[in-house]
Amino acid sequence: MHMADALLSPAVGLGMDAAALGTLAWAARRFTREERHQEVIPLAGVLGAFVFGAQMLNFSIPVTGSSGHVGGGLLLALMLGPWAGLLTLAAVLVIQCLFFCDGGLLALGCNIFNLGFWPCLVGLPLYRWLASGRPGRGRRLLAAVAAVLVSLELGAAGVVVQTVLSGRSELPFAAFLPVMLGIHLPIALVEGVLTAVILQFVARTRPEIAAAAADSAGAAGGGWRRAAAGFALLALLFSGVLAWFASSRPDGLEWSVSRVSGREELPRAPAGLAAGLARIQEKTALFPDYSLPRRAPAAGTEATEATERTEGTPPAWPAVDAGTSLAGLVGAGLVGLLAAALAGLLLGLRKRMAGPAAGTR
Amino acid sequence: MSCHAAQTLDRHGAAAGPVQELHPLAKLLATAVFAVTVVSFPKYAVGALMPLCLYPLLLGVAGRVPARPVWRLLRLGLPLAALAGIWNVWFDPVRIALPGGVWLSAGWLSFSSILLRYLLTAGAMLALIGTTSFPRLVRALAGRRPAHPFLQVLYLLYRHLFVLVEEGRALARAWQLRSPQRRLPELRIAGSMLGGLFLRTETRAGRLHHAMVLRGYDGSLAFGADPRWGWRESAFLGVTVLGCLAARLLPLTEWLGRALLNLFGP
Amino acid sequence: MNRPPVLRRTGRAWENFVMEPVVRIRNLTYGYHAHEPVLRGLDLEVQPGECLAVVGPNGAGKTTLIMTLAGFCLPFTGEAAAHGLAVAAPNLAAIRARTGFVLQNLDDQLFMPSILEDVMIGPLKAGVAPAAARERALALLGQVGLAALADEFPGHLSAGQKRLATLAAVLVAAPDLLVLDEPTLYLDPWARRALIRQVAALPQSRLIVTHDLEMVLDLCSRVVLLDGGRIVAAGQPHELLADAALLAAHRLEVPGSLQPRPAAR
Numbered sequence: 076m077h078m079a080d081a082l083l084s085p086a087v088g089l090g091m092d093a094a095a096l097g098t099l100a101w102a103a104r105r106f107t108r109e110e111r112h113q114e115v116i117p118l119a120g121v122l123g124a125f126v127f128g129a130q131m132l133n134f135s136i137p138v139t140g141s142s143g144h145v146g147g148g149l150l151l152a153l154m155l156g157p158w159a160g161l162l163t164l165a166a167v168l169v170i171q172c173l174f175f176c177d178g179g180l181l182a183l184g185c186n187i188f189n190l191g192f193w194p195c196l197v198g199l200p201l202y203r204w205l206a207s208g209r210p211g212r213g214r215r216l217l218a219a220v221a222a223v224l225v226s227l228e229l230g231a232a233g234v235v236v237q238t239v240l241s242g243r244s245e246l247p248f249a250a251f252l253p254v255m256l257g258i259h260l261p262i263a264l265v266e267g268v269l270t271a272v273i274l275q276f277v278a279r280t281r282p283e284i285a286a287a288a289a290d291s292a293g294a295a296g297g298g299w300r301r302a303a304a305g306f307a308l309l310a311l312l313f314s315g316v317l318a319w320f321a322s323s324r325p326d327g328l329e330w331s332v333s334r335v336s337g338r339e340e341l342p343r344a345p346a347g348l349a350a351g352l353a354r355i356q357e358k359t360a361l362f363p364d365y366s367l368p369r370r371a372p373a374a375g376t377e378a379t380e381a382t383e384r385t386e387g388t389p390p391a392w393p394a395v396d397a398g399t400s401l402a403g404l405v406g407a408g409l410v411g412l413l414a415a416a417l418a419g420l421l422l423g424l425r426k427r428m429a430g431p432a433a434g435t436r
Numbered sequence: 437m438s439c440h441a442a443q444t445l446d447r448h449g450a451a452a453g454p455v456q457e458l459h460p461l462a463k464l465l466a467t468a469v470f471a472v473t474v475v476s477f478p479k480y481a482v483g484a485l486m487p488l489c490l491y492p493l494l495l496g497v498a499g500r501v502p503a504r505p506v507w508r509l510l511r512l513g514l515p516l517a518a519l520a521g522i523w524n525v526w527f528d529p530v531r532i533a534l535p536g537g538v539w540l541s542a543g544w545l546s547f548s549s550i551l552l553r554y555l556l557t558a559g560a561m562l563a564l565i566g567t568t569s570f571p572r573l574v575r576a577l578a579g580r581r582p583a584h585p586f587l588q589v590l591y592l593l594y595r596h597l598f599v600l601v602e603e604g605r606a607l608a609r610a611w612q613l614r615s616p617q618r619r620l621p622e623l624r625i626a627g628s629m630l631g632g633l634f635l636r637t638e639t640r641a642g643r644l645h646h647a648m649v650l651r652g653y654d655g656s657l658a659f660g661a662d663p664r665w666g667w668r669e670s671a672f673l674g675v676t677v678l679g680c681l682a683a684r685l686l687p688l689t690e691w692l693g694r695a696l697l698n699l700f701g702p
Numbered sequence: 703m704n705r706p707p708v709l710r711r712t713g714r715a716w717e718n719f720v721m722e723p724v725v726r727i728r729n730l731t732y733g734y735h736a737h738e739p740v741l742r743g744l745d746l747e748v749q750p751g752e753c754l755a756v757v758g759p760n761g762a763g764k765t766t767l768i769m770t771l772a773g774f775c776l777p778f779t780g781e782a783a784a785h786g787l788a789v790a791a792p793n794l795a796a797i798r799a800r801t802g803f804v805l806q807n808l809d810d811q812l813f814m815p816s817i818l819e820d821v822m823i824g825p826l827k828a829g830v831a832p833a834a835a836r837e838r839a840l841a842l843l844g845q846v847g848l849a850a851l852a853d854e855f856p857g858h859l860s861a862g863q864k865r866l867a868t869l870a871a872v873l874v875a876a877p878d879l880l881v882l883d884e885p886t887l888y889l890d891p892w893a894r895r896a897l898i899r900q901v902a903a904l905p906q907s908r909l910i911v912t913h914d915l916e917m918v919l920d921l922c923s924r925v926v927l928l929d930g931g932r933i934v935a936a937g938q939p940h941e942l943l944a945d946a947a948l949l950a951a952h953r954l955e956v957p958g959s960l961q962p963r964p965a966a967r
Contacts, residue, residue, distance in 0.1 A: 081517050081553040085476045103585050116585060116655065117648065118641040120592025124600040125637040131604030132611075132633075134626035135619075142620050145630060154638075159589075166590040170597065173565055174442040176513035176558040180471045243479055243550060244520065245527035245543060265623070272627025273634060281635060409692050410486040417493040450855055571815035571855045591815065595857060599809050640810060647811045650772055650803045651871065652827045659819045659826060659835070 076255070077171070077186050078234050080179025084241035091237065092184030098192060099165055106158035119155050119163045126151065126167050136265055143262070145269050148194035149202065149223050153274070153288040157195045164191035185237045189230035198226035215274055220267030227263040231255040438512055439601050441505035445562060448501055449569030455499035460568045460576035462669035466491075466676040467564045473680035474556045480545040483689045485552050491676065492559035501566035510558055514551075521550030570594050578657035588655050592644075600637065607633060723747040724879045724907040725771065725784050731931075732770055732778035740766045742931035743780070748879065753901075753908040755918040755939065758928035759953035764911040765806070767928070768883050771909075772803055785878060802872035802906075806883045808864045812856035817867040818843065820856065824875035842870040846900055862893025869900060882910045886917055915943055915957040927952060 080088070106112055126147040133142045147167075152160035165187045171177040178186045205218035235255050239248045278285035449456060470491050477485055496506070528543035564573075574591045578584070583591075607629050611621050621629065647653075682688060725748035733739035740763045748754050756764055769775045771784060773794040785800050787793040805811060814820040821839035826832065843849045846866040856864060865885065872880065885901070886894045894917075901908065902921055912918060918925055918939050925942050927935040929952045935942060943949065944960045 077516075079513070079517060079520060079554060080471060080475055080557040081550045082520055083475050085472055088475060089472070099586060106585055112585070113655070114645055116588050117592060117644040118638065119589045121596050121600070121637050121641040121644065123589065123593035124596040125634060127597055128600030128602075128604030128633060128637075129630050131601055132608045132621075132626055132629060134621050134623055137623060150634070162586050162589050163593070165586065166593045169590060170593060173561055173570065174445075174509065175438060176509055176562070179557045180468060180561055181475055181557075238520075243546065243553075245524040245546065247527060269623060269627055269630070272624055273631045276628050276631025277635060280631070281638075284635075284638065409696060410483075410489065410689060414486070414489040414493055417490070417497055420497055446855075447858060450858065569855070575815045592813075595813075596809065598857060640807070643805065643807055644810045646769075646772065646774055647803075647805055648813060650798050650805075651811075651813075651823055652798070653813050653823055654827075656823075657815060659814070659822045659832065 076231065076234055076259075077168075077178035078182040078189060078237055080182050082238050082241055082243050083179065083182050083185070084243060085181075087237050087241045088181035088184065090184075091188060092181065095165070095184035095187040095192075099162065099187065102158040102161040102195075106156075106162060109156070109158070112159070115155060115159050119159045120166075122151055122154060123163045123167050123170075127170070134269075136261075143265055145273075146227075146266050148190060148226060149198050149219065149266075149270050150273060152195040152199040153202065154284075157199055160195040160199065161187075161191050164195065185233065189233035189237075193229040193233075194222075194226040197229065198222040201225055212271075212275060215278075216268065216271040219271035219274065220264060223267035223270060224260070224263040227259045227266070228256055231259040438509055439598060441508040442565075443598060444502060444505045445509070445566045446569050448499075448566050450572065453499060453567075455495065455567045456569075457663070458567075458672055459663045459665050459669045460573045462665070462673050463564055463568050464573065464576075466673055467560050469673075469677055469680055470560050471557050473684050474553050474560075476684060477549070477553075480542060480549060482545055482548045482552060484683070484687070485549065485556065487683045487688045488556055488680070491679065492556065492563040495560075495563040495567060499563070499567035501563060506559070506562045506566065509562055510555065513554060513558055517551055517554035521547040524550070572663075575658045576663065582655035583657040585655075587657060591657055596640075600633075603633060603636070721750055722786055723749050725782075725909065727780070727782045729780035730770065730778055730782055731780050732766065732775050734766075734775075740931055741770065741778070744928075744932050746926065746933060748907050748909050750878075750907055751905070752924055753910065753922045755922040755925040756909065756911045756928050757913070757915065757918065757925060757954065762928045762952075763931045764928055765883060768803070768805075768881055768909075768911060771797075771801070771881060773797060799875070800877055801879045801881060802875065802877035804865075804868050804872055804880070804882045804885060806887060808861055808868075808888060809857075811868045812864060812871070815855055816853045817848065817856055817859070817871075818852040820867065821871045821874050824871065828875065839870075839874060842874045843867070845873075846870045847896065860893070861888045862890065862896060865889060865893065865897055866900065869897070873904070878906060880904065880906045880908045882908065882912075884912055884914075885910065886912065886914045915954070916959060919943065919957060919959060927954075 106115075109115070126145075129147060130144045133144050136143050148164060151163050151167075154160075155163055165183075168178060168183060168186045168190060172179060172183055172186070199222070202218045202222035205221060206215050210218065232252065232255070235248065235252045238244050238246065239251065274285060274288070277288075470488070474485065474488055495501075496503070523543075524546040525541050525543035528541055528546060530542040531539045532542050532545075534540055571591070571594070574587055574594070578587050578591075582588075611625075611629070612619075615621070620626075725746065727744055727746040730741050730744040730746075731739050732741045744763070744767065746756075746767075756767065758764055766775060770778060770782060771789065773789055773791075776789075776791065782789040784797045787797055789797060812820050814823070818836070818839050821842055822832075822835045825835035825838050830838065840849060840852060843852050846869060848863060848866055848870065851859065851863065851867075856867065859867065865888075869885075880901075882901070885897055889897060894914075898917055898920055901910075908922075910918075910922065922939055925937065925939045926933050927942065927948070934952065935945075935948055940960070943957055946956050949956055
C-alpha cells in the first residue's frame, strides 16, 4: 500500500525523503560498478513499464472470487538484481505518484523505502537462498511466497510507523499494525503465487533467464548482505520497541511535546533561541503537535470559545481550540466560492478553446 | 481510461504557452514547496488550508490545463484518501460542542483536512504535469553528459509506459473475447499470459539495446538549448513561496472573513 | 562525408574497374543454437548505389541476416564484410558508423525526449559542435518533412512520423549503406508513400528486407529471394516477382500490379 501526502508530516516525509535519496544514490553507485550496467538500463526501464502493463490484466483470486493484479516488486528485483531493481521500483513509484495520484511527492521517500527497499534487499536474498540450486515447482513457490510475504509485511509495517509518527491520522498503533499486517497477508499470498507461476513459465520457455535470476552467485558482492541484514534487524527492533511502547499505553502512541518535555503545555515564551525554535515549532508543527495554536486560525470552522473535553479522556489530550470562529467560517466560505469560480473558469475555458494537441497527425 | 487521461495531460504540458515555457525546475520546486506547506499544517486545519487551493487552480487556468483528465486522475486516489482518513471520525476522542447542544467529533475536522490535503497535493502534481509534461521535466533534471542511471531508467520507463499498457490491455481484451462466460482469467492462466508479456518485454529491451548500440547512443537525455532561468522563473517561484508562507503563517481566511463581516455586518 | 566506393584496378586498361561491393557475404552460416542454423551458406552482395530487396517467407532468416551485418550474431562461419571491413569485433564500431540501420519496431529506436535531439545524436557523436549539430538535424528533419515536429516527444507521433524520424536520425550520420527492416510495416498508405518517396531519393546503397512486394517494384533495382537460410533466386524485380510458380513455392504471391487484369466485360 502506498503512503500518501495527506497522512504525512513534514518531519517524517522529509526525513524519509533524505533516507531514500541516500539509498538510491548508494544503489546507483553499486549499479554503475557492475560490468554490463549499460546493457541493463534499457531492460530496467522497459521492465518498469511492464509493471504498469501487467496491472492491466486483472485475474480472479481463488476462493474469494474477488479480482486482483500483480505488483511486481520481487519479479523486478529478481530480473534486475538489487541495485537496478531498486532504481526501477523507485522510477515506477515516481510515475505512479505524478500521473496516477498514488502516493505523493513528499511521500516518495516513504514509498521507496516501503515498496522498493524491502523487496530488493530483503526479499531478493531470501528468495535466492530458498530457491538456490535447481528448484522444483514446489520450492520455487515456497520461496516466492516467503519472499513476497516478508517484503510486503515489512512495507506495511513501514506505512503504519510513518502514519503514526506523522500524527495526522487518529488510528492507534496497536490497532492499525495488526490490521495492516493482516490485510497484506492474502495480498502477499496471491502475489507470491502469481510470481511463482510467472517464473515457472519463464523457466519453461527461456530457462537461461530463470537460471540467471535465481543465481545467488550473481548477487553483487557480499557487503550488501550484511547491510540488508542490518537494516532488517533495525526494522524488527524498531517495530518491536514501538509495539511494546504501544501495548503499554492502551490509549495509543502519544508523542505530544508535553509528554516528551515532561510538561503539561508548551513553555510560554522562553528566552532566546529556544523561544525562536518553540515559536517555529508552534507555527510549523514540525513535530506531531496535537495542540492547536491559541490565537491563529488553525481550524476556521464552527466551534465555541469554550474548549470541551469528553469524559474519560486523559487530561493530556489537548483541546480543539478553534479560535475566532465566525470570521474563520466566513473567510473559508469566501475562499471556497473563489475556488469554485476558478474551477468553473477552468471548465469553461476547456469548452471554449480547442486543446493545443488537437490537430492533424 | 486513466492512461488516456494521463497522456492527454502530458500532451498539454508539451504544448506552447506562457506557463508551459517556464523552466521545468521552477515549477517542480514550486510544487515541492507547496507540498511541504500543505503537509505542515496541524491536524485539524481545514479553513486555513483553503487559500492554498489557489495555487493549483491558478496554475491550471493560466496553463489552460484541461479539467476532465485532471478530475479523472484525482478520482483514482480519492477513495483511498477517504478510507485512510475516515477512521479519524471514530478514533478521535475529542469532541466539539456546536451551538444547540449538538456534539461533533473532532475527527470530522481532521478527516476533512486529510481529504483536502490529498486534493491539494495531488492537484498540484497534476497541474505540474499539465503545464510541464514529463519528458521536459526529466530533460531539465538531466545534464548534458550521460544522464544519471536513475533518470535514464525513469525516462525509458515513461517512453515505453503506454506501449506496454496497450499490450497489457490487448492481453486482457484477448482473454475477454475468447472466454466471454468467465469474466476474468484464473491465477494460473494469468500467470502464463503475464509470463508471455514479460518475455516479450525482455526481447523488446534487447532490441532497444541493439538500436542504442547501432546509433552509438550514450545515455544522454538533453542536448538542445536548455530552457533559461530568467526573471519570470524567479518571480513565479518567489510568489509561490511567499504565498505559501503567507497561507501558513498568517490567518488569511480569518482576515478575509472579518473583512467581509465588517463590510456587511454591523 | 560520403566516401567514394573502393575501386580496384584489374587488367591493364583503366576501363576494367571492379567496384568493391558495399556488402559482401560468402557462405554465411549462423544459428542461435549450435545445431539449428538459421542462415545456411548464404551468398549476397550489395553493389554501391544499388537498392537491393530481400524477400522471403517468415522464418527465412531475413532479420538474422540484418543482425549479422550489425555485428550482433557472432561468431558465424563463412565471410561477411561491409565497407571492405570484415564483420568482427575490432571492426564493429567502424562498420556501424558507416551503416544506417532502421529496424522493424517503431518505438525502440527513438531515445531522446525530442526527435530533434534524437537526430542530433549522430553528429554530436562524430564530434560536431552542438550548434552545428542542431542545424544539421533540423535540415534532415526538414528533408523528411518533420521540421515542424522537431521538439515533439516521440511517443506523441504517429507511426509514419516515427518511421521518418528514425530515418532522419540514421541519415544524419551520412552512412554509405542504409539497411531497412520492414520499413513499411504499420504504416498507412499515405505514410507508406511518403517513406517510399524519401528512400527513393537517397544516393546511398540500400538493403531493404520486406514483405511489401509493391514497394520492391517501385523502389528496388534488384531483388533476392531468401528461404531456408539461403538465397534461392535473384534477379530484376519485374521478372522475379512475376514468376508465380517460384513465388508460390516460397509462400509468396505475385504483387497485384503484375497480375494479369481480368478481361473487361
